[in-house]
Amino acid sequence: MSDRHPLLVDLGGRRVVVIGGGPTATRKVESLLPGGPAIEVVAPELSERLTELEQTGRIVVHHRRWVQSDLDKAWLVVAATGNQDSDGQVAGACERRQVWCVCTSAARLGTAALPATAAGENGIRIAASGGGNPQLAKEIVNSAELLLRLSALPLRRDEMTRARSTDRPSGRAILVGAGPGDPELITLRGLRALAEAEVLIVDRLAPRALWEAASPSVEIIHVGKTAGTHPVPQDQINELIVERSLAGNTVVRLKGGDPFMMGRGAEEALACVTAGVPVEVGPGVTSALAVPAASGIPVTCRGVASSFLVAAAHEGTTPLDEIARSTNAETTLVLIMGARKLRDIAQILVDCGRSPTTPIAVIESGWTPRTSTWRGSLTDVLRSDRQPRAPAIVVIGDVVALHDSLGQLAVPSTLAGHGPRRHTR
Numbered sequence: 001m002s003d004r005h006p007l008l009v010d011l012g013g014r015r016v017v018v019i020g021g022g023p024t025a026t027r028k029v030e031s032l033l034p035g036g037p038a039i040e041v042v043a044p045e046l047s048e049r050l051t052e053l054e055q056t057g058r059i060v061v062h063h064r065r066w067v068q069s070d071l072d073k074a075w076l077v078v079a080a081t082g083n084q085d086s087d088g089q090v091a092g093a094c095e096r097r098q099v100w101c102v103c104t105s106a107a108r109l110g111t112a113a114l115p116a117t118a119a120g121e122n123g124i125r126i127a128a129s130g131g132g133n134p135q136l137a138k139e140i141v142n143s144a145e146l147l148l149r150l151s152a153l154p155l156r157r158d159e160m161t162r163a164r165s166t167d168r169p170s171g172r173a174i175l176v177g178a179g180p181g182d183p184e185l186i187t188l189r190g191l192r193a194l195a196e197a198e199v200l201i202v203d204r205l206a207p208r209a210l211w212e213a214a215s216p217s218v219e220i221i222h223v224g225k226t227a228g229t230h231p232v233p234q235d236q237i238n239e240l241i242v243e244r245s246l247a248g249n250t251v252v253r254l255k256g257g258d259p260f261m262m263g264r265g266a267e268e269a270l271a272c273v274t275a276g277v278p279v280e281v282g283p284g285v286t287s288a289l290a291v292p293a294a295s296g297i298p299v300t301c302r303g304v305a306s307s308f309l310v311a312a313a314h315e316g317t318t319p320l321d322e323i324a325r326s327t328n329a330e331t332t333l334v335l336i337m338g339a340r341k342l343r344d345i346a347q348i349l350v351d352c353g354r355s356p357t358t359p360i361a362v363i364e365s366g367w368t369p370r371t372s373t374w375r376g377s378l379t380d381v382l383r384s385d386r387q388p389r390a391p392a393i394v395v396i397g398d399v400v401a402l403h404d405s406l407g408q409l410a411v412p413s414t415l416a417g418h419g420p421r422r423h424t425r
Ligand SMILES: C[S@@+](CC[C@H](N)C(=O)[O-])C[C@H]1O[C@@H](n2cnc3c(N)ncnc32)[C@H](O)[C@@H]1O
Pocket: 180, 181, 205, 255, 256, 257, 258, 259, 260, 261, 262, 263, 285, 286, 287, 288, 291, 335, 336, 337, 338, 363, 364, 365, 366, 367, 368, 390, 391, 392, 393
């Protein structure tokens, strides 16, 4: 069987013959009816539903076994006897007559398939078939239909109503937060922006499945930084966004977490505004909240912590001093970029009067298959020579103990850390 080519055919008023009267034949007749064909069913016995359709004149039934001449002048035949040999005979007879045949008991014996379908908007039909898994095809179609109805498919915003203009639109930039680790954490707005992107400027922490799924026509530029190494300096990233936008492209700057949470998104937005480039933001799920959450650590909890404070731990030690002195145990501290400074962090907190028994958690590579959660006290950190691997979130405060009761609250999706390989610049 060669690869099947999708084709939409007009069956209105045309003769379609269904061989068989059981549940499969019934399902196929039901799926064909909206197209308005002249359906003839050939079967010695009929399901209740087919009997009803015969009685209301919606189908014609020949109450007997099929004969070869039943296939004459048919545009389409559905072999649904419930028996593979019989269906195969029907399919063979169709082949000789050059009539398309859907063979329900063994798709490979037929020449056509009836896909799972759903009605989209503006006359669009959604169909899926193949893969030997009709249930999966149905689920794909249903999901697409649902997302379309919710206006949640990542289509260009006005795609459904606008004939595409031939004039080149002026460029713009969209700063999109991809969330941490798992591509499922991107927002619908972020997905829509990805669908619009002509140039994608990508950070190291943006989940790779998101940019690897981009159309081959999208230019992908990596500007990823790792701790201590900055392959593309920030001012050049700003220039790239501005230049590519001014050249008329829709530039999506895809960043891990939220673009405005310690992500230098503000500088990028300001560079656009200064250069007169229209800029939008697609907020993201920040690692500061989502990574502890996945490990069963809510940053606030009635009776345990009523506020939280997010800070960058790599900026030197003085700010952490001040933070420690100006907050108490009711405030959960969430430190990002702190993997390399764990012992310093614990020492500063103890020096500033935090109890050495204060719970602390270090969560590495949240929302990925490599995620790991370590939990102990400030003293434990000072006594060990543990070197967490970046990226990691450090959480300090009594809420950390909730991890013992809640455990892991999220499993990364199968897309986390995966994606098809593609060539990028
Ligand atoms: C430059 S900051 C960017 C933060 C990002 N804008 C956000 O909202 O999550 C990078 C730091 O975020 C934290 N981070 C990001 N993704 C993470 C992940 N999947 N697991 C743990 N920490 C993560 C780490 O502390 C990392 O050093």
